[in-house]
Amino acid sequence: MHRGKLTVRDLRAGNRARVLRVLYLDGPRSRHELAEVTGLSQGSVSNVTGELIADGVVVEAGHVDSDGGRPRVLLRVNPRHAVVVGVDVGETHVLVEAFDLTLRRLATTKFAMQPDTHSADEVAKRILAGLRRCLTESGAGQGDVLGVGIGLPGLVEHGLVYGQTVGWDGVPLERMLRAGTDIPLHLDNGANTAGQAELWFGAGRGIDDAVITLIGSGVGASVxxxxxxxxxxxxxxxxWGHTTVALDGRECRCGAFGCLEAYIGAKGVVDRYRSLGGTVPADQEAALRSLVASDTALARQVLREVARHAGIGIGSLINLFNPERVILGGWAGLLLGSRLLPDIREEAARHALRRPFAQASIMLCELGPESVALGAATLPVAELLAAGGARPVAPIRTAG
Amino acid sequence: MHRGKLTVRDLRAGNRARVLRVLYLDGPRSRHELAEVTGLSQGSVSNVTGELIADGVVVEAGHVDSDGGRPRVLLRVNPRHAVVVGVDVGETHVLVEAFDLTLRRLATTKFAMQPDTHSADEVAKRILAGLRRCLTESGAGQGDVLGVGIGLPGLVEHGLVYGQTVGWDGVPLERMLRAGTDIPLHLDNGANTAGQAELWFGAGRGIDDAVITLIGSGVGASVxxxxxxxxxxxxxxxxWGHTTVALDGRECRCGAFGCLEAYIGAKGVVDRYRSLGGTVPADQEAALRSLVASDTALARQVLREVARHAGIGIGSLINLFNPERVILGGWAGLLLGSRLLPDIREEAARHALRRPFAQASIMLCELGPESVALGAATLPVAELLAAGGARPVAPIRTAG
DNA sequence: CGACTTATTATAAGTCTTGAACTATGGTCC
DNA sequence: GGACCATAGTTCAAGACTTATAATAAGTCG
Known part of the structure; x- marks a missing residue:
């Protein structure tokens, strides 16, 4: 409603965005098809695509055979028009990846981080080093980079990062990185970037209203x-992770009691299993994997609890957001879901209203943990699409 | 993103909407001020306001004194351009009210309904009768009515009403009413219409992201x-009412166990008090009023429980929606909140994350129960604003 | 009464979409 | 193999709209 005023020029920008979006998300198309899909006249499509081609964002991609008539020329987004970079800042690693404009992976650099070296300075240093290395490896100059998206473990507001779990309380990460590069930066919560990846390339393709949950050691969601x-x-x-599901329940690392995260997050589940006498490897991921593979009475009990609480949480999501799809993501979500999905569905049905539940499908995610960096890389691309292919002028940009 | 294609003509429509919206929501303005506020040039404002005046949507409203210079002519929305009607279909009544375009009340008609006469036929009959009576009383013809908004106890989808609590499962209320009138109809959930009223005229004025809760016998929310x-x-x-707040908790009328509604809805609260030995009047509203006024240990205990659960529920809303404001509404919400608001705030703080909580204010609503009908009447007005003052052509329209 | 100030309207210039006419490029059929 | 047909894409005049600028209207002040 409150979008800026409209000038006749914005029409062109809007139509460029329309056309570019279709080309990006729905593969190669001919001008003719574009006219049908976007509703624009053929003349306008010609103009718009002409500009896009002149700008190098779009290229021709061969003909399609005709049976009587001039063959259609296919157009598609030029993968080499720009490089985008996605960064995944996790609690134990920093992962930097470079992609072409269509998000094919060009280069990868990973740093392991010890929790005690997890200062913002160290992280920023790793990001910049990874960026340089990835650019060298993919043969791109600074000017070729459309932008860098960064998925972080916490909230981002005005370029400041608030991550309770890593002890960041208003870290000016954007400014710190700005000292090392002029490339446009896009900071966002890792749950959001993973959700974005799943939405574009995974289980959320073509869905307009979705909730993508991210269950790892902690629990989040992207709406x-x-x-x-x-x-x-x-x-x-x-x-989502700090929704209360039990009055005076288990203590959560956020300080409150009864948070969902304490019941279905990897740490909560493994701790619970151990506290009941179960033995699993020390490493959290190995522990959860072993638990999910177990078929003892104790494992079944613990997993039943997980399914119940996950069902409650998902039921609430369905009631409150009325989504078309709920996607179970994150490494722990994938592990737990692979065994518990039917149980979770059943529990969710018990706790959601009938109609919204019937309209929502509950599915496993299709991408793995690398979706955080991939999704981060979609941020600059999304901006490019919204701008209709015009490169950003101001180099500063955040999710806030 | 997926708004229809843009033609050069939509510019004018968009700008009409812009101007009209400012005039409606921010009182009388001169053309000069409109140009500043909307960002349009003075010339465009002249054109647009000229059309609006020609259409009768806007009228001049006197001058403002000048100190040297031509005085500004104030423009405002013409209250008598159209009549709008708001209907509140509750579980025990049907309330029909007519308003002028600026939503000043012109006429009111109320029917009491017994739960056993609560068939859709009866309701439709009452609505049509109330509509006729209100129009006569306010001296308006059918053609003068911009639209009728109807707030219902349940979900509305494609003109069908699903209200579990009144036993409506896909009632084609819109079609039934269509048989009795040609006036455009807008059906929506009563919680949504009340929220809309609170947003335009109550505690939500000027807020962009809000959750308005509606706590009556049942519990809902409008986001x-x-x-x-x-x-x-x-x-x-x-x-919101069927969010689970307690595993295997109290049974709710929706059939599930542990729903928030069973803990903070009027029925749940009063039942709980009675089950612990408290005595209150038979009438639900009188009962709750008496309970809130009591200062016995038992009353305090029951109310503390209510505050705790309301705090959990509101904390979840804050975590999930990150609103700027949460508004406690509905007759029971108003009653309970008037005594418990500080406790509820405290409990919500305990269950929400610090930052989102700090950004959200929790307030009582400012409008009474009549907000359902008032909010319903905003629906046709909102459509008029969005259309830039053009009366709808197709007479059928729903919230679905 | 005339200079000055401010509000509103008229006018000219430029951008954009559309729709129709027009060009390009292939297949088909005799 | 050439005339004809079908489909894709381009060009161009017309119309709608906005903005900037100039002109006009309507007051105040000395």
């Missing part, structure tokens, strides 16, 4: 409303 | 995201 991330007043929406 | 109601894939978003 998509009408194809656009729902952020709330300061970008902090979707903090 | 406003970026000034627009959040609906989800089928208009069923915001079903």
């Amino acid at each position: 998509i409303a009408e194809s656009v991330p729902y952020r709330g007043t300061s970008g902090g929406a979707g903090e | 406003i995201a970026e000034s627009v109601p959040y609906r989800g894939t089928s208009g069923g978003a915001g079903e």
